[in-house]
Amino acid sequence: MPTWNLNGYVSQLERAGYQVETLFDGNVSIAFLRTKLAGYDLIILRTDTFVEETFGQFYCSGETINATTAKTFADEISSREIKIGACLGFSAAFLQHSYPMNSLRDSLVYVIASNSNLLSSVFLTAGASAFIGYDQDFTLSWGRIDALSTKLLRYLAEGFSVKNAIIQLFIYLHTGHGRTADWLTPTWSGDGDYTI
Numbered sequence: 001m002p003t004w005n006l007n008g009y010v011s012q013l014e015r016a017g018y019q020v021e022t023l024f025d026g027n028v029s030i031a032f033l034r035t036k037l038a039g040y041d042l043i044i045l046r047t048d049t050f051v052e053e054t055f056g057q058f059y060c061s062g063e064t065i066n067a068t069t070a071k072t073f074a075d076e077i078s079s080r081e082i083k084i085g086a087c088l089g090f091s092a093a094f095l096q097h098s099y100p101m102n103s104l105r106d107s108l109v110y111v112i113a114s115n116s117n118l119l120s121s122v123f124l125t126a127g128a129s130a131f132i133g134y135d136q137d138f139t140l141s142w143g144r145i146d147a148l149s150t151k152l153l154r155y156l157a158e159g160f161s162v163k164n165a166i167i168q169l170f171i172y173l174h175t176g177h178g179r180t181a182d183w184l185t186p187t188w189s190g191d192g193d194y195t196i
Contacts, residue, residue, distance in 0.1 A: 005143075008150035009044070016157035016196055018042065034101050041105075042196055043128075046112040046149075092122045101126040108162065108194055110186075112149055114138055120189040130162045130194040132186050148173075148183060156196050163192030 010020045018041070023032070028045070037043055104127035111119055116133035123131050132152070138145060151172065155165035166186055173183045 005146045005150060008146065009153060012150060012153040012157045013042065018196070037107075038102055038104050038127075041107050043104075043107060043109045043123075044112065044149075045109070045116075092119050096122055096125075103127045108132070108156075108196055110149075110152075112145060117187060117189070124190050128190065130188055130190040130192065132162060132166070132188050134184055134186055136184050138184055145184065148186075152186060159195060161193045161195050162188045162190075 006022065010022065013020050021040075101122065104123065107128050108130045109123040109128045110132040111123075111134075113134070114137045115135060117131075117135050118133075120131040120133055148169070152165055152169050155168045156162070160168060166188055170185060173185070
């Protein structure tokens with residue numbers, strides 16, 4: 001799902017000295033997640049999906065999940081060939097057991113999706129230093145998640161550690177300008193002292 005403020009994400013990271021590469025939709029395949037993430041210091045995955053354990057391991061948008069499609073997906077996963085292009089979401093079990101990731105180098109992973117903290121163990125086990133995610137359900141069409149993410153990236157770009165960036169964001173959201181709305185609160189796993 002496209003962001004209304006991609007420039008807000010990119011400008012914060014470029015200000016911190018990062019060369020930013022943006023990949024959309026089909027360019028973020030299972031193969032990419034397994035083999036290409038090791039080349040990045042900061043990984044931001046933004047998807048309007050659910051992280052479900054329904055039917056064993058995965059949730060696919062655009063396909064009705066019933067006994068027939070679940071068997072089709074299971075057959076494709078066991079043969080290590082996913083042909084249905086609508087698979088947008090995945091669970092920790094899906095990545096751990098069906099498509100384990102290659103080793104990630106020292107990096108920060110930020111997953112902007114409902115209940116994304118369920119994926120933290122997968123990325124940390126693969127070698128990420130820190131993980132930022134959410135415990136709540138939300139939709140990306142709610143534009144405040146982009147405003148929140150841009151603010152979080154700003155704190156990280158200014159040199160705050162993962163832990164302190166989230167603390168600063170929390171303070172801003174609950175005492176500053178942001179207190180006028182209900183906000184999600186990201187959490188971290190791994191090395192809270194990690195900086196970008």
